[in-house]
Amino acid sequence: MAEPRKKLRLGDLLVQSEVITEQQLMSALQEQKRSGRKLGRALIDLGYVDEENLLSILSRQLNIPFVQLRNYQFNNELVKKLPEALARRFRAIVLDEKQGELLVGMADPMDIFAYDELARALKQPIKEAVVRESELLNTLDLVYRRTEEISHLAGELEGELGEDVFDLAELTATGDVNEAPVVKLLQSIFEDAVMARASDIHIEPDESVVRIRQRIDGVLHEQVMKEKRINAALVLRLKLMSGLNISEKRLPQDGRFNIRVKGKSIDVRLSTMPVQYGESVVMRLLDQTSGMLSLDVIGMPKNVLDRFRIAVSRPHGMILVTGPTGSGKTTTLYGALTELNKPEVKIITAEDPVEYRLPRVTQVQVNAKVGLTFATVLRACLRQDPDIMLVGEMRDQETAEIGLRAAMTGHLVLSTLHTNDSISSAMRLIDMGAEPFLVASSLLGVMAQRLVRRNCEHCAQPYHPTDQEKIWLRAMRHTGSALPESFTKGAGCYQCSNTGYKGRIGVYEWLEMDEAMLDALRRADPSGFAAAARRSRYFAPLELCALEYAKEGKTSLDEVFRVSATLEGGVEEKHTADSVGLA
Numbered sequence: 001m002a003e004p005r006k007k008l009r010l011g012d013l014l015v016q017s018e019v020i021t022e023q024q025l026m027s028a029l030q031e032q033k034r035s036g037r038k039l040g041r042a043l044i045d046l047g048y049v050d051e052e053n054l055l056s057i058l059s060r061q062l063n064i065p066f067v068q069l070r071n072y073q074f075n076n077e078l079v080k081k082l083p084e085a086l087a088r089r090f091r092a093i094v095l096d097e098k099q100g101e102l103l104v105g106m107a108d109p110m111d112i113f114a115y116d117e118l119a120r121a122l123k124q125p126i127k128e129a130v131v132r133e134s135e136l137l138n139t140l141d142l143v144y145r146r147t148e149e150i151s152h153l154a155g156e157l158e159g160e161l162g163e164d165v166f167d168l169a170e171l172t173a174t175g176d177v178n179e180a181p182v183v184k185l186l187q188s189i190f191e192d193a194v195m196a197r198a199s200d201i202h203i204e205p206d207e208s209v210v211r212i213r214q215r216i217d218g219v220l221h222e223q224v225m226k227e228k229r230i231n232a233a234l235v236l237r238l239k240l241m242s243g244l245n246i247s248e249k250r251l252p253q254d255g256r257f258n259i260r261v262k263g264k265s266i267d268v269r270l271s272t273m274p275v276q277y278g279e280s281v282v283m284r285l286l287d288q289t290s291g292m293l294s295l296d297v298i299g300m301p302k303n304v305l306d307r308f309r310i311a312v313s314r315p316h317g318m319i320l321v322t323g324p325t326g327s328g329k330t331t332t333l334y335g336a337l338t339e340l341n342k343p344e345v346k347i348i349t350a351e352d353p354v355e356y357r358l359p360r361v362t363q364v365q366v367n368a369k370v371g372l373t374f375a376t377v378l379r380a381c382l383r384q385d386p387d388i389m390l391v392g393e394m395r396d397q398e399t400a401e402i403g404l405r406a407a408m409t410g411h412l413v414l415s416t417l418h419t420n421d422s423i424s425s426a427m428r429l430i431d432m433g434a435e436p437f438l439v440a441s442s443l444l445g446v447m448a449q450r451l452v453r454r455n456c457e458h459c460a461q462p463y464h465p466t467d468q469e470k471i472w473l474r475a476m477r478h479t480g481s482a483l484p485e486s487f488t489k490g491a492g493c494y495q496c497s498n499t500g501y502k503g504r505i506g507v508y509e510w511l512e513m514d515e516a517m518l519d520a521l522r523r524a525d526p527s528g529f530a531a532a533a534r535r536s537r538y539f540a541p542l543e544l545c546a547l548e549y550a551k552e553g554k555t556s557l558d559e560v561f562r563v564s565a566t567l568e569g570g571v572e573e574k575h576t577a578d579s580v581g582l583a
Contacts, residue, residue, distance in 0.1 A: 397433030422511035453501035
């Protein structure tokens with residue numbers, strides 16, 4: 001058991017060290033009494049001392065280490081020795097163990113009560129370290145993931161189901177619904193996903209297991225559970241939450257619901273699909289509390305952003321945003337709408353589904369089951385006196401032609417298209433059946449985009465390209481400054497779940513129509529259009545935008561090559577041509 005600690009007052013310590021005056025201490029004590037915060041936080045908030053200086057003084061005076069948690073490599077087994085509830089209550093985390101003594105990081109190492117409670121709970125001698133409170137709170141969210149709790153609740157639910165899976169409706173409809181194992185399990189799954197910043201949750205039944213996969217920064221992370229019977233219970237509960245038909249298991253269904261998780265309002269878009277061993281569920285998570293991102297903060301390069309802003313400020317015409325599913329098209333379009341959303345402007349959107357709610361904007365949810373298609377909504381929109389229209393997707397000839405005609409008749413039309421790059425998008429409209437003269441008369445520009453993973457700032461380190469990567473880099477149509485000798489790559493740490501990446505950033509390619517391109521469109525000449533596009537003064541392909549990010553250390557070369565490989569004539573094709581003397 002740890003030795004009893006002598007009481008030492010922070011205020012007296014700081015006054016003795018001449019860091020603050022007696023008058024400042026009195027003022028901070030009054031603020032502490034008024035707000036209920038700890039004295040240290042009151043001193044920092046009042047500006048009497050900065051956090052770094054305060055923690056350094058505590059470290060010296062108490063003769064304890066000051067640990068930076070950002071780059072710390074945690075031991076899972078040691079961390080879990082302290083229950084999450086106590087860790088959050090006392091702002092503490094177990095860092096290390098030496099000769100039977102635990103090193104515990106504390107935001108307030110002068111809290112004697114917390115010290116005694118931690119020593120009692122850990123049942124081992126403890127030594128304190130001082131840590132930043134902000135870093136500690138972020139770290140607690142990372143280290144106390146819900147994976148073990150999910151496994152435990154899955155076993156509990158499996159036991160309750162027993163051998164009979166036909167009483168699921170009764171199971172989910174009776175008793176205290178908040179105490180039902182299936183509800184607890186779903187709650188843990190959602191909490192874990194929010195902690196991990198997951199954009200999607202996949203629940204997939206297999207022959208003998210159930211897989212729960214989370215898409216984090218575009219990559220799926222898997223947790224396998226042997227309790228295969230829980231899948232039916234999870235699907236049933238999710239269908240009830242979404243208002244879907246629980247008796248229909250042969251056809252796909254789509255729904256949505258809203259939940260609050262860790263103080264956040266999460267909009268969940270749900271899709272079910274009948275598969276070999278039951279029903280598969282995929283849920284897209286949309287955090288409604290994070291607010292809309294403006295164009296200034298989505299990461300668009302300044303030269304691209306300036307041209308895009310000019311285009312969206314035009315009174316009429318069509319602007320397309322293109323890219324695969326999950327490439328950030330909706331974020332870009334909503335960023336543009338946020339800037340255009342003014343009292344004097346009427347904006348109508350036709351979406352499937354409506355992802356974010358915008359004040360003052362008339363948003364229409366497409367519903368093909370009742371005949372409310374994009375084309376139907378578009379026709380109705382034109383009678384609603386709009387200035388700007390957003391069409392969720394150009395899916396067919398009818399929608400494309402109505403949108404193009406609206407752009408010709410004094411409306412600004414924004415929409416998306418599923419194509420690989422900006423050059424192929426304009427010709428895609430013609431392939432869909434739109435008249436070439438309509439496309440040429442209406443199209444202002446096309447924004448193609450992808451998302452690449454950001455290097456984790458906590459473990460990023462210099463990286464020297466291999467000989468093969470140098471060949472790929474030379475094969476890219478590189479224009480501009482010389483390539484650096486080294487790039488940056490994340491080594492993997494606790495902050496990024498050992499992936500080397502944390503968060504994503506958009507890669508953009510802006511194609512603005514000029515006379516040469518419009519002439520090629522009128523002739524429906526794909527090769528002429530592509531040649532004119534590549535000569536355009538504002539055009540730079542996606543791969544070069546990604547390469548610029550790599551040169552700035554924002555992303556890795558692996559991500560640059562991944563983007564290039566998804567494009568027509570990517571680095572592999574260029575490298576092949578180069579190696580056989582064709583390039």
